Amino acid sequence: MIEAILFTLGLGGACGVALSVASRIFYVYEDPRIAKVENLLAGANCGGCGYTGCSAAAEAVVSKEVPPNVCILVGPENVAEIAAIMGSEAGTAEPCKSYNNCQGGERATDRFIYQGLNRCSAVNALYGGKRDCSIGCLGFGDCVYACKFNALRIGPNGYPVVDKDKCVGCGACERVCPKSIIEVRTMSQRLLHLNTQDDPLSPCQQTCPAEIDIPRYVDQIRHGEYESAVDTIRERNPLLLACGRVCPHPCEEYCRRAIEDTESVSINQLKRFVADMEMNSGRRLRISRAPDTGKRVAVIGGGPAGLSCAYFLRRVGHSVNIFEAMPGLGGMLRYGIPEYRLPKAVLDWEIQGILNLGIEYHTNVKMGVDFELGSLVGAGFDAIFMGVGAWKDYKLNIPGEDLNGCYTGINFLSRIGNQEKIYTGRRAAVSGGGNTAIDCARTLIRLGLEKVYVVYRRTRKEMPANEVEIDAAEHEGVEFLYLANPSRVLGDDDGNVAGLEYINMELGEPDASGRRRPVPVEGSETVLDVDMIVTAIGQSTDTTFCTKGTRMEELNITRWGTIDVDSDTCRSNVPYIFAAGDGATGPALVVDAIGGGRRAARAIDLFLKGKEVKPEPRALLSKSHIQESLFNSVPGVQKSKRAGMPELPVKQRIANFVEVDQAIAEPDALAEATRCLTCCRLCYDPDKPRHVA
Amino acid sequence: MGDYLVLIVSSMLINNITLAQYLGICPFIGTSKKMETATGMAGAVVFVMTLAAIITWCIDTYLLKTLGIEFLRTIAFILVIASLVQFVEMFLKKSIPALYAGLGIFLPLITTNCAVMGVCLINIQEEYKFLEALTASISYALGFGLALILFAGVRERVVLGRVPRPLQDTSIGLVTAGMLALAFIGFKGLV
Numbered sequence: 031m032i033e034a035i036l037f038t039l040g041l042g043g044a045c046g047v048a049l050s051v052a053s054r055i056f057y058v059y060e061d062p063r064i065a066k067v068e069n070l071l072a073g074a075n076c077g078g079c080g081y082t083g084c085s086a087a088a089e090a091v092v093s094k095e096v097p098p099n100v101c102i103l104v105g106p107e108n109v110a111e112i113a114a115i116m117g118s119e120a121g122t123a124e125p126c127k128s129y130n131n132c133q134g135g136e137r138a139t140d141r142f143i144y145q146g147l148n149r150c151s152a153v154n155a156l157y158g159g160k161r162d163c164s165i166g167c168l169g170f171g172d173c174v175y176a177c178k179f180n181a182l183r184i185g186p187n188g189y190p191v192v193d194k195d196k197c198v199g200c201g202a203c204e205r206v207c208p209k210s211i212i213e214v215r216t217m218s219q220r221l222l223h224l225n226t227q228d229d230p231l232s233p234c235q236q237t238c239p240a241e242i243d244i245p246r247y248v249d250q251i252r253h254g255e256y257e258s259a260v261d262t263i264r265e266r267n268p269l270l271l272a273c274g275r276v277c278p279h280p281c282e283e284y285c286r287r288a289i290e291d292t293e294s295v296s297i298n299q300l301k302r303f304v305a306d307m308e309m310n311s312g313r314r315l316r317i318s319r320a321p322d323t324g325k326r327v328a329v330i331g332g333g334p335a336g337l338s339c340a341y342f343l344r345r346v347g348h349s350v351n352i353f354e355a356m357p358g359l360g361g362m363l364r365y366g367i368p369e370y371r372l373p374k375a376v377l378d379w380e381i382q383g384i385l386n387l388g389i390e391y392h393t394n395v396k397m398g399v400d401f402e403l404g405s406l407v408g409a410g411f412d413a414i415f416m417g418v419g420a421w422k423d424y425k426l427n428i429p430g431e432d433l434n435g436c437y438t439g440i441n442f443l444s445r446i447g448n449q450e451k452i453y454t455g456r457r458a459a460v461s462g463g464g465n466t467a468i469d470c471a472r473t474l475i476r477l478g479l480e481k482v483y484v485v486y487r488r489t490r491k492e493m494p495a496n497e498v499e500i501d502a503a504e505h506e507g508v509e510f511l512y513l514a515n516p517s518r519v520l521g522d523d524d525g526n527v528a529g530l531e532y533i534n535m536e537l538g539e540p541d542a543s544g545r546r547r548p549v550p551v552e553g554s555e556t557v558l559d560v561d562m563i564v565t566a567i568g569q570s571t572d573t574t575f576c577t578k579g580t581r582m583e584e585l586n587i588t589r590w591g592t593i594d595v596d597s598d599t600c601r602s603n604v605p606y607i608f609a610a611g612d613g614a615t616g617p618a619l620v621v622d623a624i625g626g627g628r629r630a631a632r633a634i635d636l637f638l639k640g641k642e643v644k645p646e647p648r649a650l651l652s653k654s655h656i657q658e659s660l661f662n663s664v665p666g667v668q669k670s671k672r673a674g675m676p677e678l679p680v681k682q683r684i685a686n687f688v689e690v691d692q693a694i695a696e697p698d699a700l701a702e703a704t705r706c707l708t709c710c711r712l713c714y715d716p717d718k719p720r721h722v723a
Numbered sequence: 724m725g726d727y728l729v730l731i732v733s734s735m736l737i738n739n740i741t742l743a744q745y746l747g748i749c750p751f752i753g754t755s756k757k758m759e760t761a762t763g764m765a766g767a768v769v770f771v772m773t774l775a776a777i778i779t780w781c782i783d784t785y786l787l788k789t790l791g792i793e794f795l796r797t798i799a800f801i802l803v804i805a806s807l808v809q810f811v812e813m814f815l816k817k818s819i820p821a822l823y824a825g826l827g828i829f830l831p832l833i834t835t836n837c838a839v840m841g842v843c844l845i846n847i848q849e850e851y852k853f854l855e856a857l858t859a860s861i862s863y864a865l866g867f868g869l870a871l872i873l874f875a876g877v878r879e880r881v882v883l884g885r886v887p888r889p890l891q892d893t894s895i896g897l898v899t900a901g902m903l904a905l906a907f908i909g910f911k912g913l914v
Contacts, residue, residue, distance in 0.1 A: 034792045041786075041799055045806035052810050056817035075832075083831075152883035175891075 063092045063115050070112050072103035091116065102179075102198045126199025128181065128192045129220070132167035132211040132230050133245070137187075137713035149175075154208035163712040164658065165230060167211045173203035182212075218320045218346040221265060222632040227648040232709035233659050234281040234297060239625035239652045240273075242266040244281060244297055245708050251300055252703035257315055259304045264317060267624050268341040269334055271309060271380040272363050274302025275372050275691065277621050278496045284655070286709050290667040295706045296694075299673060303699040309376065314383055320347035325638040328353060328411040330397050330575075333361020334620045335611025336417030337384055338627025339634070343415075344387045346635055351411070352389060355396035357448065359385075361419050362612070363620065365444035366466065368473045369687035374447075376689075398575035403582050413606045413634045416593055417627065418613035420569040426461060430519030431565070435527035439466040439566025446473055455561030457481040459530045461516050462566035463493040464617075468500060470564045471508045475684050482508050483558060487515040487535050487548045502677075506684050513537070515548065517555060519563060530558045571613045592616050598645030600630035601637075608634055625652065659711045666716025673702040727858055733914050734862035740838050741870045742900070742907040747838025751871055752896055754829070761875035765868030767829040769861070772839050774811065775804045776860030779843040780853060800843050808833060838867055874903060 068088035081087040081100075090096045091112060098112040138161040147153050150172040153160050160168045167189045174182045174190060181196035182203060190203075190212060203212040210228070225231055225241045234244045243262055250259035263270045277298050285294030308315060325348045329336045332354035340350040358364050359381050363372060385391065395401060397418070406414055423438030425431060435455055439462065445452050458479050460471045463486035474482045484503070486493060489512045493500060504510070513535040520529040534554035537546035570591040576582045586594035586603045593609040595602050600610045610626030612618060629651075636643045650656070676692040677683075683690050694702070707714040740746050747768075754764040779800050787793050812830050815823040823830075833839060842863045846856040877899050886895050 033790045034795055037786065037790055037792055037795060038798070041782075041802055045802055049806055049809055049813075052813050056813040058817050146885050147883075148885050149883060155883060 061092050064088045066115050067091050067112050070104065070108045070115075071101045074103060102200045126201070126214045126216050127194055128197045128199065128203055128212055128214050130167070130190050130192055130212055132165075132189055132209075133187075133249075133708070133710060133713075137710075137715065138163040138166050151206065151208050159209070161712075163230075163710070165209055165211070165228060165711065166713070168209060172206045172208070173212045176202040176206040178202065216320070217318060218635070221342055221345055222628070222635055224629065224632065224646040224649045224651070226646060226650060227656055230710050231650075231656065231659065232711070233284040233286055233655065234709070236650055236655050236659065237284040237652060238266075238281045239619065239622045240267040240628065241625060241652065242281075242301075245706065245710070247304070248295070248297065248300055248703050248706040249708055251304060251699060252706070254700075256304050256307050260308050260315055263301060263304070264315075266628065267621070268338055268384050269363070269380060269620070269624055270301055270305040271376050272334070272372055273621055273624070274298060274305045275376070275689075276363075276367055277301075278619060280619075280621075284660075286661060286664055286707055286714055287667060287705060289661060290664045291669050291705075293672040296672050296675075296702050299675065299694050300699055300703060303693055303696075306693040309379055314386070317345065317383070317387060319345050319387055322349065323347040323638065325349070325412045326351070326410060327413045327415060327634060327638070328406045328409075329415045329417060331355070331361060331417035331419055331611070331613070332359035332391060332393070333417055333419050333611060333623065334363055335419070335613070335623035335627040335630075336361065336415065337381065338624040339415045339417060339608075339610065339631045340389050340627075341384045341387065342628050342631035343634060344384075344389050346631070348635070348638060350389045352391040353395050353397065353401070354391060354393045356444070357393055359391060359393065361417075362440075365447040366440055366469070368443065368446070368469050368476075370472065370476065370683065370690050371469070373689050396575075398577050398582075402575070402577055403580055412638055413608065415627075415630055415634060416602075416607060416609035416613055417611045417623070418571060418575070418593075418609075420571045420592075420612035420617045422570050422572045423565065424568045424570065426516055426565050426567065428516055428518055430521055430527075433519055433521040433527045434525055435562045436519060437562070437564045439470050439564055440569055442470055442564050442566075443473065446477075453562075454479060455527070457483075457560045458562035458564065459483040459485050459516075459558055459560045460564045460566060461485045461530075462568070463488065463495060464566065464568065465495045465499060466569075467564075467566035468495045468503050468508075470566050472499075472503050472506060474562075474564070475503075475506050475508060476687055478685075479562070481560075483511055483560065484508055485511045485514045485516055485530070485532055485558070487513065488537065488545065489513060492545045498675075502690065505680050507680075511558075513548065514556075515550065516563075520557065527561050527563055530560050530563055531555055532558060569612070569617050571616075590616055596645070598629070598649060598651065599633040599643050600626060601633055601643055605643075606637065608637075656711060664707070664714065664716070667707070670705055672705070673698040727855075729914050730855060730858055731862045734859045735866035735869065736907065736910040737913055738863075739866045739870055739907050739910075740842060740863045741867055742904040744841065745904075746841040747836055747867060748900075750829075750832060750836060750838075751867075751874065751900065752893060754832075755871055755875040755878050755896070758872070758875045758879060760829075761871045762868075764829045764832075765871050767833060768836075768838070768867050768871075769864040771808060771811065771830070771833045771836075772842055772864040772867070773857070773860050775807055775839050776843050776846055776856055777853075778807060779803055780846055780851075780856045783847050784853075796844070796847065800840060804839055804843070838863075870903065870907075874900060877903070 068085050071084040071088060073084055075083040081090055087100055091098060091100055098116055099109045140160055141162050142157055142160060148170055150168040150170045153168050169188045171184045171190060174184060179196050179198055181193045182190050185191035199214050201214045204214045232245045238244060247259040247262040250262060267273055279298040281297050282294040288294035327343050327348050327350050329340045329350055329352045332352045336352055340352055344350050356365060360377050363377055421440055423440050454477050456479060458474045460467050467484055471482050471484050514532040515535050516530055517533045518531040519527060520531060522528040534551045535548035536551055538549040539547055541547040573587055573591060576585055581604060584604060588594045593602055593614045595609045595614045600608045602609055608630045610630040611623035615622065633643050673694050676694060677690050738744060741751050750764055754760045782799060782803060783796060787796055808830060842860050846859060851859055878896055881895055881899060
């Protein structure tokens with residue numbers, strides 16, 4: 031008996047001693063926090079977090095790879111304690127949530143009828159899928175089986191529906207889905223995702239330069255969920271009030287309804303409708319934002335690109351300072367687009383909403399004059415975004431261009447926008463055929479001029495300005511002189527403009543841009559009796575900020591005078607300088623600048639997080655379309671009338687700068703929303719009786 | 724030499740630790756959902772089982788039997804195996820971090836594994852010599868690995884099949900395991 035006791039004690043002691051000696055000899059320094067964190071985890075080694083066991087998860091928490099709430103089993107108290115150990119606040123980490131990207135459900139036709147198989151993975155393994163759509167949801171619900179938290183169910187339309195409250199973001203559904211339809215993402219990842227060839231996208235969504243999820247928000251409007259619709263738009267476009275007014279909606283060109291019906295869905299009016307709804311309600315919707323990362327970004331230029339970039343960077347948690355050369359934020363939105371198209375009060379309200387996220391700004395400071403790159407780097411900014419725009423007007427380069435009464439387009443509009451008093455004559459000629467020229471002409475009418483001409487060297491068909499803008503200008507009494515090219519400005523003895531001589535043109539062979547080149551007709555000079563001339567023939571970027579002898583000198587500038595950046599990442603040759611908007615692309619649409627700002631924000635986010643700044647693979651960049659999503663015919667669509675745009679009568683509007691286009695009324699908006707076919711890659715809902723909420 | 728061959732075949736196939744002796748069912752079911760985890764587990768088992776068998780054999784022969792306290796065998800083995808696994812874990816972490824990371828969570832899982840314990844006790848029961856014990860435990864471990872990997876392969880395919888809802892997952896897994904065991908009975912009479 032005594033041997034047995036001695037043996038047991040001895041063996042126990044020996045094991046104990048051996049282990050303690052071993053733990054000394056084989057001691058590996060480990061952050062003491064790992065053990066503390068591990069004690070607070072569930073200890074179930076379930077692998078729900080994606081790590082092999084709790085200790086691995088604890089290590090990941092301490093190395094800050096994952097947030098304190100990585101464990102899907104422990105409650106908020108433990109998360110708070112873990113966060114306390116890590117010295118961060120509980121709840122600062124962004125939760126992952128599961129999202130179902132395919133809204134198609136049973137709408138795409140089945141390619142095969144399956145017998146016996148009842149799992150997505152099985153169907154996918156054997157036949158590569160069930161539906162005609164190459165990426166669509168198979169609808170057998172592998173994700174539902176995989177979810178341990180009952181957060182997923184197959185909805186009435188045959189595709190999975192996520193219960194956001196129950197979802198813990200464990201990622202089990204994403205791992206089993208053979209079609210990448212279910213994705214577990216943080217808000218930041220979703221905000222900065224660029225559309226790719228492999229996403230379930232409708233043609234309009236592929237076309238939108240800001241990549242807004244159009245079918246989703248139109249559907250939300252149809253169901254009366256206006257606030258959700260605003261949130262959906264804000265995931266991609268922070269300037270919805272402005273875009274709802276001035277966007278020439280390239281998306282509508284690709285509207286699938288327009289293939290069968292006479293007119294597309296009035297997407298932009300719907301955007302404006304919900305955006306106005308929010309503004310007029312007087313209550314701002316809360317914009318969620320990721321926890322602070324402690325990184326700082328300087329945004330040069332407070333135009334659409336700068337505001338968009340700042341907005342997205344702020345939402346993903348970086349702190350942003352905007353530096354603007356003009357007295358007010360908004361760039362071309364404020365100084366290039368006249369009051370009657372985008373009222374300043376509306377713009378102010380919208381910009382304030384963006385600034386409310388916690389964005390600091392400085393106005394009246396110009397890069398290269400008031401500060402330069404060195405001072406930004408010295409002030410501790412980790413990255414710099416250049417959204418400098420294109421503010422330098424091209425000149426006509428004809429004699430007499432410097433006489434009193436000659437203006438250039440953007441200069442003229444920005445001075446009006448800044449409420450400066452400027453000399454105006456009685457009769458004016460605007461040279462150019464773009465939107466800036468039309469804006470100048472319509473502004474001049476409102477300033478009370480007797481006669482306003484637009485002189486354009488090609489025909490109306492070649493005019494780059496929006497069709498609706500040209501129509502509106504014609505209604506307001508602007509006279510268009512086509513095939514006319516200014517050749518000389520005549521002056522009087524006091525150096526004032528006394529007339530514009532132009533030469534008639536005729537269209538010759540098409541040039542590089544595909545438009546027919548205008549050729550002068552000899553001896554056809556005519557003099558137009560005007561005393562004011564506005565030249566609006568295009569703009570370029572003012573690159574005077576490239577101060578000699580500084581790093582800025584190294585910044586590559588293209589031969590068109592824009593900042594040379596990678597079109598996918600918006601990164602320049604200086605690794606921490608990014609650029610988008612007109613300053614990088616040359617004059618383009620507001621919505622292009624917004625999309626560019628977001629693209630740059632994505633790259634800056636990668637850069638700030640120390641990851642490789644590389645393009646999104648197979649990104650569409652709204653330049654190309656998914657071929658299979660472009661149809662020739664859309665069977666089953668009944669013709670229906672598009673909601674008209676309410677606008678002020680001409681007599682009322684030409685006397686002042688009151689906004690011309692009005693928002694459509696709620697019943698019209700709901701009716702218009704039902705015209706949407708809720709398209710995806712292949713799916714669409716042809717007309718069927720629908721309930722209007 | 725022939726004896727050893729017989730020993731290997733009988734330990735690995737005929738008396739397969741899982742499918743013939745029904746030991747270690749817990750990791751067998753638990754880690755067989757994916758081939759990747761199954762191979763990881765198999766590797767860890769070979770490693771631990773061999774080490775544990777040798778050490779327990781030595782303890783039994785040189786301590787328990789000499790002192791005449793064989794009734795303490797079970798408790799002594801538990802203590803030794805548990806300490807051993809802890810020791811191995813520490814050793815690997817310091818010296819071979821790559822292997823440690825590879826085995827990951829499986830190493831501590833084996834601490835209280837009945838298959839390991841079972842092999843140690845069988846070695847004593849069958850009164851193997853040292854070399855026989857070594858051979859037998861490696862073979863048992865390989866047998867466990869073989870069964871686990873086969874089973875994982877089958878389960879990965881069963882998932883694709885049409886299984887009635889109440890039988891899904893572990894239930895169908897146990898049925899599959901039963902059929903695999905039946906197949907292994909076919910080895911009876913081989914030696």
